[in-house]
Amino acid sequence: MERYDVVILGGGLVGLTLGIALSGHGVKTAIVDPADPVDTTAAGFDGRVSAISSTSYAMLKAIGVAQHLDGKGCPIDRIWVSDGLEPGALDFVPDADDGLMGTMFPNRDLRIALARTAAEADNLTFYQPDRATTVDRSSDGVTLTLQNGATICTPLLVAAEGRNSPTREAAGIRTTRWQYSHTAMVTAIDHDVPHANTAYEIFYVGGPFALLPMQPGTRSAVVWTVPTNQAPAMLKLSERAWLAEAQKRMGGFLGDIRLAGPRSSYPLGFHHAARITDTRLALVGDSAHAIHPIAGQGLNLGFRDVAALVEVLVEGMRLGLDPGDAQLLARYQRWRGLDALMTSVAMDGLVRLFDIPGKLPSLVRRAGLAAVQCTPMLKGRFMAEARGQSGALPRLLAGERV
Numbered sequence: 001m002e003r004y005d006v007v008i009l010g011g012g013l014v015g016l017t018l019g020i021a022l023s024g025h026g027v028k029t030a031i032v033d034p035a036d037p038v039d040t041t042a043a044g045f046d047g048r049v050s051a052i053s054s055t056s057y058a059m060l061k062a063i064g065v066a067q068h069l070d071g072k073g074c075p076i077d078r079i080w081v082s083d084g085l086e087p088g089a090l091d092f093v094p095d096a097d098d099g100l101m102g103t104m105f106p107n108r109d110l111r112i113a114l115a116r117t118a119a120e121a122d123n124l125t126f127y128q129p130d131r132a133t134t135v136d137r138s139s140d141g142v143t144l145t146l147q148n149g150a151t152i153c154t155p156l157l158v159a160a161e162g163r164n165s166p167t168r169e170a171a172g173i174r175t176t177r178w179q180y181s182h183t184a185m186v187t188a189i190d191h192d193v194p195h196a197n198t199a200y201e202i203f204y205v206g207g208p209f210a211l212l213p214m215q216p217g218t219r220s221a222v223v224w225t226v227p228t229n230q231a232p233a234m235l236k237l238s239e240r241a242w243l244a245e246a247q248k249r250m251g252g253f254l255g256d257i258r259l260a261g262p263r264s265s266y267p268l269g270f271h272h273a274a275r276i277t278d279t280r281l282a283l284v285g286d287s288a289h290a291i292h293p294i295a296g297q298g299l300n301l302g303f304r305d306v307a308a309l310v311e312v313l314v315e316g317m318r319l320g321l322d323p324g325d326a327q328l329l330a331r332y333q334r335w336r337g338l339d340a341l342m343t344s345v346a347m348d349g350l351v352r353l354f355d356i357p358g359k360l361p362s363l364v365r366r367a368g369l370a371a372v373q374c375t376p377m378l379k380g381r382f383m384a385e386a387r388g389q390s391g392a393l394p395r396l397l398a399g400e401r402v
Contacts, residue, residue, distance in 0.1 A: 004030040004125070005323050006313070007144060007154040009167055011035065011128060013050075013107070014285030014302035015160030016114045021063045021310045023123035025402060027317065030152060031124065032144070034131040041115060046107040047264050048186050049212055049221040051076065051199070053102045056303040058399035060113075064120070068113035073103040074213045077197035084204055085251045104199070104212050104221065127152075135167065141324065142280050156324035158282050158309070163271060165287035171278040177271035182207050183231035185224040187263045188214060189246070192255030195220050202249060206230070209249045219260055222246065231265055277333045280324035282309060288336075307394035308335045314402045335394075 006022055008015050011033030022029045040046075052060070052073070060066045079092040079101060092101065118124055127146055134145040135157070142157045159167035168175070194217040202209045207225030214221050224246065226234055237245065239259055247257055271290050276283040285302030309332050316328040395402050 001143075002030075002125075002150070002152045004028050004152060004154045005317070006030075006156050006158060007032065007142065007152060008158045008160055009033075009132060010160035010162065010165075010285075010287070011037075011040075011126070012160060012162065012285070013110055013114065013299060014306060015158075016111075016118060017060075017063070017065070017303060018158065018160060018284060018306045018309065019124050020065065020114065020117050020121055021059075021306060021396065022313065023121040024063055025310070025314045026123055027313065027323070028123050029125070030127060030154070032127045032130055032132055032146065034129050036129045037115060037126075041108065041111050043108065046111070047188075047261055048107045048223075048266075049104050049214065050107055050110060050299045051102045051104055051212065052110075053297075053300045054100050055393060055397040056300045057100075057103055059303060059307055059396045062396055062399050062401065063117070065113050065117045068116045069105065069109065072109040072113070072215070073105040074215045075100050075197050076102045076104060076199050076213065079199045079201070081201045082203070084202065104214060106214070106221075135170070137171075137278075137280055139279060154324075155322040156280055156282065156313070158284060159287040160284050162286045163269070163290045165283070167281070168273060168283055168287050171281055173278060173283070174274040175271045176274070178269065180268040180270065181228050182225045182268050183228045184266045184268055185226060185231065185234060185263060186222065186266065187259060188219060188221050188261035189243075189257045190219050190260045191257045192218065193253070194218050195254065204249065209246075211250070211254070220254070224249075225268070228267070235263060235265055275333060276305075276336060277329040279326075280329075282329060282332055284309060304394070304397065305336055307396035308332060310396055311394045311402045 005028045008019050008029065008031045011019070011031045015031060015033070019029050019031045057066065060069070077093070077100070081090040081092075118126075127148070127150070131147050132144045133147050136143045137157060141153055141155050143151065143153045144157075145151050157167070159165050161167060195211070195213040196217070197213050199213060200209075200211040202211075206227055208223075209225070210223040212221040212223065234242070234245070242263070243257055243259065250257070269290065273283055273288050276288045284305040286298070288305060289301060291298050291301065312328050312332045312335070313323050316325060317323060321328060
């Protein structure tokens with residue numbers, strides 16, 4: 001029977017980042033994931049892009065992932081938020097000495113960079129494609145039987161399995177959840193006018209229309225939120241008709257547009273776990289919380305889980321505690337529970353505010369945007385959220401070694 005300090009169920013963006021970060025501190029770690037790694041890095045596996053905050057990127061740099069991302073991302077120098085194409089937009093432009101608000105990366109490039117870093121790790125073992133057929137978790141430890149017949153044990157199990165985490169459900173951890181009545185259509189477009197490293201979030205009655213800067217300067221990712229009952233018809237539109245509808249929402253400010261990638265769609269939902277720990281168990285990423293992509297904070301929230309859990313475990317192990325010690329899990333719960341809840345509730349509130357139909361709510365939204373634009377304290381708070389710099393940060397998010 002092979003023994004590991006930590007076993008992670010799930011090798012997605014968050015699970016793989018956690019495995020790399022722990023292994024870099026000499027923590028013997030195993031990742032069990034049912035997906036074939038050849039499939040997860042294939043061109044058509046995930047066409048989405050992610051806004052990586054400056055603090056999240058500092059962590060990726062600290063654990064050796066950023067070296068594989070050189071030239072892959074596009075900096076976000078400006079964020080433009082508006083109610084339709086009406087005046088009164090909220091314009092986020094950092095001062096020259098403030099640094100980047102974030103960087104856009106295709107998810108596929110993030111997966112490839114993580115995979116390359118993981119291949120170089122000394123203390124990281126993969127069981128992939130594989131899955132746990134039985135999990136015996138008690139106060140003494142965790143024993144897993146894998147589909148390949150192997151048996152492994154660990155003092156701490158981490159669930160990084162995504163929104164529908166079977167480990168979370170088996171632990172009896174309650175979640176607050178609901179589906180939004182919207183679907184996100186995702187693709188990429190080329191346009192004649194350079195995006196100038198600007199991310200646009202344009203709100204309409206049917207849902208937000210986001211344009212996110214990609215490399216080169218005349219390519220942007222599109223995240224177009226539409227009512228779920230309209231999504232099938234929108235996806236069936238011909239390329240020409242779809243582009244015409246997209247151009248209506250853009251008002252032509254980027255010139256002529258052309259599709260630069262396949263169109264896909266994703267249902268949008270919310271969930272938040274009542275707690276993120278149990279006996280010798282910790283939840284990270286979407287296993288713990290999933291939010292609307294309206295502000296691009298979902299993956300960054302998962303990276304904050306990673307940084308906090310790594311700091312808690314490494315410091316505890318230096319004191320002679322085993323990784324599954326109840327004291328360490330309680331500290332992780334306290335550290336991440338409140339931040340994750342506040343971010344989740346704030347994003348849900350923003351979704352509901354901009355989802356109210358009618359002329360009066362639209363006027364209220366415009367007044368609110370103008371108020372934030374004119375109030376340095378409020379604007380500064382929004383800028384801090386975009387960079388991921390709010391609250392007490394784990395050292396990894398500051399680019400430091402734990």
